[in-house]
Amino acid sequence: MLDEHDHRALGQRLDLFHLQEEAPGMVFWHPRGLVLYRLLEEHVRQRMRREGYQEVRTPQLYAQPLWERSGHWDNFRENMFLVEDGARHLGVKPVSCPGHIELVQRMAPSYRDLPLRLGEFGLVHRAEPGGALHGLFRLRQFTQDDGHIFCAEPQVVPEVVRFARSLKDFYAGFGFDDVQVAFSGRPASRAGRDELWDKAESWLLLAAKEAGLQCHMQPGEGAFYGPKLEFVLKDRLGRAWQCGTIQLDLVLPERFDLHYVDASGARVRPVMLHRALLGSLERFIGVMLEHHGGALPPWLAPQQVVVASVGEGAADYAERFAAKLQEAGCRASVDRRGESLSRKVLDAHAAGVPWLVVAGAREVAAGNVRLRQRDGAQRDVPWEDAAAELVASCRPAPNA
């Protein structure tokens, strides 16, 4: 029996998603859950655009030699899904980096194009060991808010600083106010010469210092291709969740013989930065659900307002109020069932709806509505003021 605050139980109670035996480690997103997923995705997309990323989409399957070249074949072959394609094997992508590298190869960038920032909501598949799966936290199919920055060496530090700026505001928009930073250095099993690692680690540490980040040092915890800065969120239960990351990679550009053309016409090797804000969208949703105990901030609630009519005579009044909210972009609906108000309150609460609006004969007569918040607080508010307040409450946080 799952605890009622477990995101798997919340996902069911809020009718967001489910998992089932026929598709282990993969999510069935219900209509409400997909609303939440899309809100999160669109929020990140807007931020990426503001930060100068161009969104792309790359293939799901690649021939085995590409994974051999990237090093994923050596390091993660056991955790990759393979598909037969005639005489050869295709590997289902567990990461999007090689796809972005291929894309950049084809773009044949000049130094004028740098830093080249590519973003992708990358759907990835990993054949995680059976015992590792855990609800949305550890899936076999999930979506990364992935991005790669291809830049010249002098641009590395400024790009890392740029990434780190306003991150606190971004996470605060989801209700996470405690963000800690960790630096993960070269692991025992790695690709690339030690000189490359020396360079990569010193640049990343310098960037962290310039960005004013206080890093907790984690030697040996880096990726096989480079060191990482990790952004760790603390939730209400004090648990730590690594979500954001930026990783400095001098290895993959070399392995793929990636280059750009500099001002003198010479071919130069770019540096690659791997970065994500949420890591996995699915996992982030799980973390948010548990952090908020299912009571998501209004801007992320799949259903923001339920207008509960009391008595048949007030149903049209309730419909008009809901329509006004909907026109303003609010996710509002009317509960005009022939049920008691208690039942409507209970159902809206169980569904995680932040605002309940009561519209009955009294409200019709007074030209107002009665607002009920999640905590049960109630007050009468004139029609126009109530609409304005609800619309404002349902807008996303400005800085995020």
Next chain:
RNA sequence: GCCCUGAUAGCUCAGUUGGCAGAGCGCAUCCUUGGUAAGGAUGAGGUCACCAGUUCAAUCCUGGUUCAGGGCUCCA
């Protein structure tokens, strides 16, 4: 991948010392038009995870598989 525990209705679970399968919620129909956390009645809904074995008889015992929960390992 390893250790432990489990799998019974759409969901959460009870139960059968081996002999016709149970509840609550949800769902359907009808009644009820209701004022802030469960209105009432009736009804439908099951290959007791899957595959073998033991047995007159298996949802129940045994083995295997799959999946799940807890822990470990791993997490690009």
